[in-house]
Amino acid sequence: MKTKWNTKNIDSQKGRIILITGANSGLGLGTAKALAMKGAHIVLAVRNMDKGAFATKELLKEIPNAKVDLLKVDLSDLNSVRSFADRFKSKYDKLDVLINNAGVMMTEDRFQTMQGFEGHLGTNHLGHFVLTKELIDLIGETENSRIVTLSSVYAKMKPADIYWDDLQFEKKYNKEKAYAQSKLANMMFGVMLNKKLYESGSKTISILAHPGYTATNLQRHMGLIGKVMNFLIAQKIEMGILPVLRAATDVNVKGGEYYGPEKMSNWRGYPVINTLADKALDDNELKKLWKISEELTQTNF
Numbered sequence: 001m002k003t004k005w006n007t008k009n010i011d012s013q014k015g016r017i018i019l020i021t022g023a024n025s026g027l028g029l030g031t032a033k034a035l036a037m038k039g040a041h042i043v044l045a046v047r048n049m050d051k052g053a054f055a056t057k058e059l060l061k062e063i064p065n066a067k068v069d070l071l072k073v074d075l076s077d078l079n080s081v082r083s084f085a086d087r088f089k090s091k092y093d094k095l096d097v098l099i100n101n102a103g104v105m106m107t108e109d110r111f112q113t114m115q116g117f118e119g120h121l122g123t124n125h126l127g128h129f130v131l132t133k134e135l136i137d138l139i140g141e142t143e144n145s146r147i148v149t150l151s152s153v154y155a156k157m158k159p160a161d162i163y164w165d166d167l168q169f170e171k172k173y174n175k176e177k178a179y180a181q182s183k184l185a186n187m188m189f190g191v192m193l194n195k196k197l198y199e200s201g202s203k204t205i206s207i208l209a210h211p212g213y214t215a216t217n218l219q220r221h222m223g224l225i226g227k228v229m230n231f232l233i234a235q236k237i238e239m240g241i242l243p244v245l246r247a248a249t250d251v252n253v254k255g256g257e258y259y260g261p262e263k264m265s266n267w268r269g270y271p272v273i274n275t276l277a278d279k280a281l282d283d284n285e286l287k288k289l290w291k292i293s294e295e296l297t298q299t300n301f
C-alpha cells in the first residue's frame with residue numbers, strides 16, 4: 001500500500017521563514033496554521049489588514065507559541081507588490097519558502113487591476129510574477145529555498161488556454177475562461193521559473209500545487225452551483241492544503257513537479273505528483289507567456 005502523505009510527514013520547520021500570500025482565509029490560512037504548528041516563522045501577506053489581524057488572532061489561539069507576522073500586499077496593484085517586497089527585504093534577511101497562494105475566481109463582471117490588466121490574470125498571475133521577481137535574490141541566497149505556486153484542476157480543463165488574441169478579455173469576457181487562463185498561467189510560470197533557476201545554476205526550486213476541490217471563500221462568486229458542489233464533493237481545508245504542504249516541505253520533491261490529490265481525477269485525496277497541462281510542456285508557449293508577462297509588468301525577470 002502506498003503511503004498517504006500527511007502532516008505527520010512534515011519535519012520540524014523551526015528557523016524557516018515562510019511567506020504566504022492570501023493567508024487570511026481558506027487554504028492560505030490553513031497552510032499557515034499547519035506550518036506554524038511545525039515551528040516555521042510565518043509571514044501572512046494579506047490585502048485587508050483587519051481580516052489579517054483576525055486571522056492572526058485565530059492562528060495564535062490555536063498555536064499560542066507561533067511565530068507570526070502580518071504584512072499588507074495587494075496583488076492587484078504592482079506598486080503595492082513592489083513596496084511590499086521592499087518592506088519584506090528590509091525586515092528579513094532570508095526567505096525559505098514563498099507560497100504564491102492568493103487568488104480570485106470567476107467574478108461575475110470583468111474587473112481590472114490598478115495597472116489596467118484583466119483581474120484574474122492581473123491578480124493571480126502578474127501580481128505573483130512581480131512578487132517572485134522582487135524576492136528572487138533573497139530566496140536565491142537562502143539554502144534549500146523553494147517557491148510554491150498554486151494552480152488548479154481548471155488549468156487542465158476545457159476552458160483553460162492562453163487566449164493570445166484577447167489576453168485581457170477586452171472583446172468578450174467569460175468568467176470561466178478568465179479564471180482558467182490565470183491558473184494555467186500560474187502553472188506555466190512555475191514550470192518556466194524552475195527551468196530558469198536550473199539554467200542559472202540556482203539551487204532554489206519552483207514547484208506547483210493545487211488543492212483539488214476544497215470548500216473555501218473562493219466559490220463565493222459561483223452562487224448556488226458553488227454551494228451545492230461545496231456540500232457534495234468538496235474536501236475539507238485540512239485535506240486541500242496537503243499538496244501545498246508537501247510541495248513546501250517534502251525533501252524528496254523536485255523542481256518543476258506538480259502536486260495535487262490522487263483520486264477522482266485529482267479532485268480529492270492525498271497528495272501525489274499530477275501531470276502538467278500540455279501548454280506547460282510547450283517551451284515556445286512558456287517563453288511567450290514569460291515575455292508578455294515581463295512586457296506587461298515592465299519587469300526584467
Ligand SMILES: NC(=O)c1ccc[n+]([C@@H]2O[C@H](COP(=O)([O-])OP(=O)(O)OC[C@H]3O[C@@H](n4cnc5c(N)ncnc54)[C@H](OP(=O)(O)O)[C@@H]3O)[C@@H](O)[C@H]2O)c1
Pocket residue numbers: 021022023024025026027028046047048051073074075076077100101102103104105123150151152153183210211212213214215216217218219
Ligand atoms: N478552493 C479550491 O477548491 C481551489 C481549487 C483550485 C485552486 N485553488 C487556489 O487556491 C488559492 C487559494 O484560494 P482559496 O480556495 O483559499 O480561496 P479564498 O478562501 O477565497 O482565499 C483567497 C485569498 O486570496 C486573497 N486575495 C484575493 N485577491 C487578492 C489581492 N488582490 N491581493 C492579495 N490577496 C488577495 C483573499 O483575500 P480576501 O480575503 O481579502 O478576499 C484570500 O485571502 C487560489 O490561488 C485558488 O485559485 C483553490
